[in-house]
Amino acid sequence: MPTTTIADATPATSGRWPVPEERRMVTVLFVDIVGSTALVTRLDPEDVRTLQRAYFDTVGEVLRRWHGVVEKYIGDAVMALFGARDSDGFDAYRAVRAGLEIQRALDRRAVAGGPRLRVRIGVATGEAVVDLAGARDGGHGAASGAVITTAARLQEYAAPGGVALCAATHRATAGLVEQRRVPPVALAGKASPVDVWHATALVRPAPVRHDGPFLGRRREMAAARDQIVRAVRDRRPRWVSLVGPAGSGRSRLLHELSRSVATVDAVAVRWCVARCLPYPDHPLAPVAELVRGFAGLRATDPPAWVRRRLGTALAGLVPPERLPAAGSTLARLVARPDGADPADAGLAGAAALWREMLLALAARQPVVVAVDDVDRAAPEVTGFLRALLAEATDRRLPLAVVTAHRPQWAEPSPVPWTPVDLRPLGPVDSGRLLRHLLRRAGRPVALADRLLPLVGGSPGHAAAYVRSLVEGADNAADLPVPEPVRRAVDARLDRLDGDQRATLMAVASRVAACPAPTVDRLLDWAPGRARPVLRSLVALGLLAARPTGGYAVAEAVVRQVAYGRLPRAVRAEFARRAAAAPPRPGPAPVPAARPAPVPATPTPMTAIGAPAHHTPSLVMSRRSTGAPPPAAPPPSPMPARPPVGAPARHPSTLTPMTGRRPTGRPAPTASTPATSRRSTSTPVPTAATPPVVTAHPPAGARTAPAPNPATTRPAGERDRPSPPARPSRLRVVPLRSPWPSTQRPPASDPGSRCRGLAKAAGDAGGEVRWRAARDGGADGGAGAGRGRTPSVRAPARAAA
16 A cells, blocks of 8 residues: 655555544543443353354344444454544444444344343544544544543443434534433542433434525525426426535425425415435335324334325325225335335335325326435435436426435436526624624624634534523634534545545645645646646635635534544644745746937927926827928937027926837828827927917826827828817816915916916917916906916917
8 A cells, every 4th residue: 555654754554544643532432331341241252252243243233224334352352433434424323323222232232042132332432643544443542532532431321222422423413313411420530520411312403494585595595496396386396406415405495496386376385395304214215204293204103103194195086995905005115114115115115105195196286306315315316316207207297306415426427407596695694693683682783793704604503503602602802612623623524535535634734825736736746747636625615726726625514523623743744845845937027228319319399407395297289280290309408599488587397208109109200191190299489370388287196198099090191181170178287386376486387487388378278267276366467377277278270
């Protein structure tokens, strides 16, 4: 077998799992013979040997039938593990069922002429470290933990032939097993007394109450209802499956469907609903539940009352001469014989008779046969439903079959088959549900924000977290995973194969997104082995791919449970291997491109030195005419003469409007005609063309938008006359003078330069308006420009 070394130098046999050991929630059963010392003292050694063989064989058969692993034999005691290797969420229930059956099996297999054996049984549930490869019959030392000692001590306080349960086992089997609480007992090594319950018998669970709000399932409700209504109206039977994981609200949706589709076209619909219990008494127990619900029977009704009620319910469906025989046959099915043979001809005949009764009922009114948790049912149940659907299709009866199950149900899909997937609730619906549950439980509604990331959109998880707060948790900061949620997640993880489970645990050990090479390094795999496993986990909804290329666990509670399964030594080894990993190579940095040098050419606009913190940037431009404008040269630091129309005594910083041309568009030249209605060049204003004075905003202010490339005229339209242009809309930028209104500004004052340029524009035909600055007061008249802002507008261009 392959070996994997983690955290130490001792190779651990990995078997099917790359991670050899796990911290798991297991249920331990400990059974011991009452008065064994006195018994073996008075018997001959050969008789003791014969008695022990019969005892061990009987106990082992019962334990293996309930999927338990016999870990060891200690004298005349037997210790078994449930959930040590594979968990289905009902490990404690299977252990209690095995404990209740062991005494009956010993009574049936008593040795002729030998003494009657009485046993005491203790069942405890808790966390243990399990050697996965050694979790098999006879695997001594496969599990370690205090739960083993607790089970051994509990059996001492069980009655002869009875089963004693710890508190965790009691909570896991509540509603499934009849239990009686006894006074707390002081176990050796325990600091405080331990609560103990005695299991007495099995009970049929009471109907589940659905009194909370029904949130976030409108789409699924409408889809399922539409299929049922179509099956009834068209008289074409259909199979509708409500598919979702444990806690997704399948049972609640089925309950709401039965209330919503009570009638179709004013015709009453008869619903026959059954629920598959875990590990039923006989394979056809859900079919018997359908009969019991149809006739209004209870599990504790006497046989005479059962036959009477069946005769009344079947009246009109079978001929009167066949009514007594039909009632007796169905009464045998309802009796629920313990350990009935699946091949019993009597039970098979009773199921066939009930199928005929359903078809006869569908001929009189629409019928919906619904089975909840059908993935727990035996193949005989699904065969019954398939035969019912096939015969109803042949007869064109108004009948529909509705089932609820988890996504991993391996039963082949019937035809026609319509699945309705129940996806996780959204954050809004999950928050509303949490607030309702917290308010009803008397807890602060503010805890919903902390619980929201933990519930993962599961209504069942939300109810479990709120219940854990009610049962003693102080707050949701360090709230452990509730036991029902832990059992559901454990069962979900154990349905994975070895590589998938180990990969999920490796990803859960990392806080950040974990790429595939890191998973290979953590598990000591060959490069590339983890990539297909990661993709399969994403398809199952357990992992989520990040944009950075790594993977993370999709749900917080799944990550918490998966990481909690890793022993401390494995966590430390994962951390060491992750720290020793080389850094991931990133893309090579791209060197910044340097702009090409632009030759200096004379510019018709002069930059005259002025203080940078006082000088605004003013640009003079004109609209394009029919002739191509001169080339727009780059800015030049060389001084030149001031522009025409501007007073020489008012210096200003003048720059061409090269910044208004879109990036990547070449500047027009003398040899290349302009292709835009708005010229991007900056010619010197003349008397024929009045200038437009535009004030550039200072640093940090919003700039005017660039011209739209969509307005560019094609080359073939350059010679056409241009349409009349709308008046330009120029931004008004405050240019407030820093000088008080009582002083005359010097020649270097930017306000003086602004007034000079505005005067030149007004003389050329432009429009100049003054308004008060936002943060200054205007003094009017001669004080124009001091504390006021010029608004300069260009004259409208005439049509060509």
